[in-house]
Amino acid sequence: MIRFLIIMVLVVVGDQLSKLWILENFALYESTVVIPGFFNLTFLRNSGAAFGMLSDMPLLWRQIFFISIAVVALVALIVMQRKMGRENIWYTLALSFIGGGAVGNVIDRVRDGSVVDFLDVYIGKYHWPAFNVADSGICVGVTIFLLLQVFEGDGKQEEKLE
Helix, strand or coil: CHHHHHHHHHHHHHHHHHHHHHHHHCCCCCEEEEECCCEEEEEEEECCCHHHCCCCCCHHHHHHHHHHHHHHHHHHHHHHHHHHHHHCHHHHHHHHHHHHHHHHHHHHHHHHCCEEEEEEEEECCEECCCECHHHHHHHHHHHHHHHHHHHHHHHHHHHHHC
16 A cells, blocks of 8 residues: 555655646746647646546536545545556556546646646647646546456456366
């Protein structure tokens, strides 16, 4: 459980420090090219969920919704960590990335009513929606978790057949 909490805190700290740097060095909608034709730093605010969903809801309802979802998710992650983290350290890594990302974005929502996004990946004129370190932590954690499920699931099915 200590590893889980340490990794989760590192994700939150990395997320919040990167957002603080953006807030101190960029004006809203300001953009700097990092890799031409592929990657910019662009300061945006997202008051909704992924891809701006729910952004038209009143602030109080959005905050209640997102905080409630984060609390439920964190409880589920802790329960999963207690079982799965003992079996495989990769589960600890995956679940702590997801938890750290959730906490990082909830901090923004409680403090500002929106999330700071700034990582802008694109090819030509086609842009992926801007995201942040917390979003990356969630995506990487979910990817690791799903890969573990796929590869461990195959082994468990073979064991049952034998």
